[in-house]
Amino acid sequence: VLSSHYSTVIDPKQTQTLGKGFEITLSKLTSLHKVKTYGDWSIAIDLWIEALTFIMPWKESELRGFKQYLAGFFVDVHYVLHSRIIDFDKACRLKIEGQKYLRFDAISKFRRLEVTHLSSLGMVAYPDLQQISGSSGEKSSGKGSGIGKRSSRPDSSGRGEPCLNWNRGACDKSTSDCMRFHVCSKCRGGHKHGDCPVAKTSK
Template sequence: EATGSSKKCVADETLYPWLTAEAISGTTLSDSLELTRKLIVNYTTDLKQAKWSLLSSKFVPDFPNDEWNNVLSGKSVNLDAVFSSSLSTATDNCTVESFREFEHLFGAAKPSKMIATHGDWVTTWGITSRAVMFAFPHREWELDPYHDYITGYFAAIHNNFHSKVLELDKSIRKYVGSIQDTELSDFNKFRYLETRHLHVGGKAILKSEWRSSDPCCNLNRNTCNLQASQCRYRHVCQICKGNHRKGDCPHKEGHT
């Protein structure tokens, strides 16, 4: 007879508020999203077994071991790790994972190189897409449009600011990987992220990259309504670059 201390406590799932919300909402996922959700639930029920089976397949694509966990769990893949792995020939820092009577030997892929260009991203996205579609074949119609979406921003934005496109990509994939009701092709849901990372007023934009070193003409005319931290131009004197307006400059004689 089991003692009180050895009994396993079982949670009352009827008290999970998210299940109640799902039951009364009446909201349904698209066929693609529902299939993705079901596959993720199936894979993560025993992630180790699912990964062992996948890596035992004769058709498994080359992909960093640690990132397979993210793929099967529906999480955001670390593209820098994929990129670094694609350039590496090292086989050290290996780890062994056991399943049943079998063992798999893996090389740990630490991102020693980072994606920095449009070309880097396109190459890495191709590798990642093949891995994702190996586990989720139906997602081809989601991943291909996303490639075109990000590539379009690379084409539209100056090379000096391609790092902002890379940050946008990371933010979108992190967002999609943390929820169940959005695909990478749902571009209308990413507008606020586009603003954050690509627009001049976006919070993720480093102000120093967008600000001019020139003095603010409006400030010197006493017509600028912006705070110094908000203005694109420096709030300094046009004559001596001091912290005052041109009209208050002690060196203004001889200047008009």
Template sequence: PSIPDAFWDPILARRYVDLDKLFSSIYAFGANRAKVGTIGTLELSITEPEPSVTKKIANHGEWTIAFRKYYEARVFAFENEVEQLTKYQEWIERQFTVVHPQHHQRVIDLDKAIRTWTATNDQYRLDDFGSFIHLHTQFISSVGIGNGSGSGSRSTGTGRQSRGKSQPVCIRWNMGRCSGDGCRFRHVCKSCGSSDHRDTAC
């Protein structure tokens, strides 16, 4: 895969890669400087674009483009990571599916947090989803400290919390641990969005 030289070092060291910068490099203007490097018997074609302004990923489509570029480079370097990267991409894609487009920035921030977490904690893989519940709550939940909102859902006249389509999915319900009393989150499968079953049965 052809990506700027600056990204190979963190990829090979399994450090965090800034997808905003990677996405920006895809559309960088100006001539690219080609380089050739090797990893063992593998030959890498490396391009180094002229410096450009970093474009922040703002939606599902842009994230997918950038992550796919990252995916291809990392799998090229570490063939044994195909399964975990594929599962992780599918998991993040499902988050985009069940979260209202107005709040897709939360999913983008969640991805950044998870990849930072795994890059600094070698014992975790990107497909260790059970280890990310605290991050999911922080960035996706309406009461999480990382979602940029200081207000929760309004209560109905009966004292029960509203669970509209814009509300996040209830993780505890998907794990069979939520009674539903006063819960402000949607009781739907976090994988497919169906209300007929939990994620464990999807």
């Protein structure tokens, strides 16, 4: 949707048969602008709702409810992680595409996708935390004695929880050696709790 708003280059047409002699012919627009921020997403979803309600006006309330549901996450989730919300939006639409009977405002049907994409324990979000933890460890080890990085990580039931000692600046272990994640105990970003913008604004 956002690409069509900015694009001036058109690829060959595509035709979709609907049956009973009806066809829809669409021109595929070259992608020039991808949704990366809340501003991009807000523009794109408004254009999307406008397009759908033009041909299905009875769906406007349903689509507005879906937008309001997603917009709430942008308020509650740290802006660094807004890409997860955008991916969650895509996952919701794919679910509805695969299950035609679902409504966009059937919020309860998206709970498992919320866990997958937005929870720190989700299958999509958890690897991101490991990357954040790894990059944090590389920076801290680079300031030390120059000892090479270890590729192996010890298995432990403590993995997945933020290291409170690291957040207080008292952990003497590297990211690879510590039994817990070197991430913010408030928002799980790659900074300490004392530097967390979310913690500061919530005081």
